[in-house]
Amino acid sequence: MPDLPSLALGQPARLLQVGGPRSYRRRLMELGFVPGTELRLLRRNGPGKLLEVELRGGRVSLRAAEARVLEVEALA
């Protein structure tokens, strides 16, 4: 299953599952990362660093290593 950091920039995708430790998972969900959400990777800053994700008309930056808990599928 592909995860968020592995997405190509600009590729529309759908969130399938959110894993990770409870507090981070809850935090992500409260920011709008719930299964079914459509999102896009806007920026990947250097190898293994920060990601900027667009979802629900807003943006969030996450660390790539930590964002592996977000499983996605690419949309056509």
Place this chain on the structure above:
Amino acid sequence: MNTPLVALTGNPNCGKTTLFNALTGANAKVGNYPGITVERREGRLLLGHDAVRLLDVPGTCSLSARTAEEQIAVSALAGLDGGEHPDAVLLVADATQLSRHLYLVLQVLELGLPVVLVLNMLDEVERADLAVDLDVLRQALGVPVVAVSAAQGRGLDEVRRALEKVLRDPAAATSARVDGAPSGALAEVIEHVGQALPGDWVAPHAARRDGLARWALLSVEPDDELAAVPAALREAAQAGRERLEAAGHDVDLELIAPRWAWIDELLARAMGDKRTVIRKVTDALDKLLIHPVIGLALFLLVMTLLFESLFTWASPAIDLVDGVVSSFGQLVGGWLPEGLFRDFLTDGLIAGVGAVLVFLPQIVLLFFFLSLLEDSGYMARAAYLMDRLMKSLGLTGRAFVPLLSGFACAIPAIMATRTMERRRDRLLVMMVVPLTTCSARLPVYTLIIAALFPGPDEAGGQLFAGLSLQSGLMVAFYVFGTVVALLAAGVFGRTILRGSSPPLVLELPPYRLPRWRSVFRTMWERSRLFVSEAGTVILVCTVVLWALLAFPQEAPVSPELQAERGAVQSELDTLSEAQVAQVGNTPDAPDGSARALPGTEVVSGLQEQLAVLDARAEGERLRASYAGQLGRAIEPLIQPLGFDWRIGIGLLGSFAAREVFVSTMGVVYGVGDEADETSGSLKNGLREARWPDGSKVFTPLVGLSLMVFFALAAQCMSTLAVVKRETASWGWPLFLMTYMTVFAWVGAFAVYQGGRFLGYG
């Protein structure tokens, strides 16, 4: 009836403080950096003839609060800590990111509070050609909705009107659960947890029981740091969660996902497909500004420019303040008769006020730059860029802003840690921030460097082209403080404050042109904080130190000195008599030449001798003063660092506040009121100071040792007081003081003894 209380809340950076200022005309601080409002701040708002109290609450994305300031927000809304319940809530949402911000709106509505929803940033919405159907929102949410531009002051009257109506008829603006009630096992558990809620949380609106139960179910976890949650509720929430999980439920998902589904459906109706603001400028700028290489280079450039202008602009202002204060002291000294009261006023009080004011130029300037960076949106990028470095030290990018403020003053820096999530992270930053080179160290460094190291025009004063030894030293000590602070964070983060900081979630706000009024407001606010927190302590300490130096007044002067002084005095007396008597005829005298022409140079020579003896007498008095006794008592401790008892007095004073050292040195070396770090007399006083064996006290090596001591020691009472307040413990401030003092001693010892071993000094 009491004046009604209205809480102003919303997501971070949605413009709450701007709205607060626009509505109340107050001067709360604003910044385009999430988490600027870190305290409760109240203002008065006039609705027709009635006043209401408006409470500016820190921003939060959700009520499941994590950071210290989010907890302040939640407590203010729900009255968790037994505080006052607000009569109504002004809930601000950024209309350009409505989806995200509606999540908090739903949570607040669930608490059963009367709400006026304010959609802010109307100007940006219009510019982006978006449209929000307010009626759809009103109908779906069941509360009044107003669109405003807080920055332009548009729509404020509507806000007032809506608020007035809500306060008159709260029920019309209250709308508990809008997105449908859960069913089955989850509903049962919510019901059950609701029973465990403390009575005073639920009291005014029984409707909020469900909302609070859901809040507890979502927020309570073993390490949540929620101090306000009573044990019974904690147990009920945890037991409920375990029961549901055992039955295969995903509690968090089932509580959160329906809200999003509802929001998605609502916004499809209220805004259509077009909900995103395209940020062309921001995106273009970010291509450069957070680029891993270019961005970092630009960041270093920004920091260099910042500190460069700090020095070039602050020092004339510092000199000016100094000049004004000392001439004021002399003026007052001239008016008053000589005596204890005059000394108290000039050397105690006025010198104390001067010691506070002398920091202001630098602090004000640094805060000006910080608020500029915050308001433009760059600060969030700086945190973004620094995240990797911070993470390698066991911190998050969010630690960067407090650390940077530390270069002005540790006090606002420590208060800024409230934007951080975990107590461990906050503590870690609080423990190392006092090591960054705050502006109080500057006068001390300036004095020592100017007195003990060759200036740019003297031999050995140039390091290499363009960089003088003196500025090189200054830069070196800034770097030294920063490196030690970062290293200390790395060490503490792996030992006493072990643990990892939570995963990073950061929002990069769009770049905005800074609004000058708000930049100046922020600058003013924080400088005021410094004056009120540190100013009083510094002032009191200067006065106490003056008293310790001035008493006992009548110290016995040693007989030898007295005899010597008597001899010179009588010689001078006879001489002047002779001068008077000498009208034309030359009296024969044993040593004819001198008597024959009692020239002015002889008289002035004797007078000089007398002055030296007086200074020695003053030195003896100082030695016998309470401060002198203390200084001599600690001399054995500091002698290995190359310091004598007089430096000891300065060090004792500087434990109250660092720059007190400069004025103390002025008193100790008997150069009077006009002592400041640039005054030539103080410099000379230091250069001439001798040990009893006649060797110089102040060699460049001692200067280095002293500067290392000041770089590392926790010499600031106000910082310790703020750490005590923020940690609500004595342990951490004590630890802070102990470890830094030990560091300082060891560091200075290593420099001094190492230098001597290598043959310097």
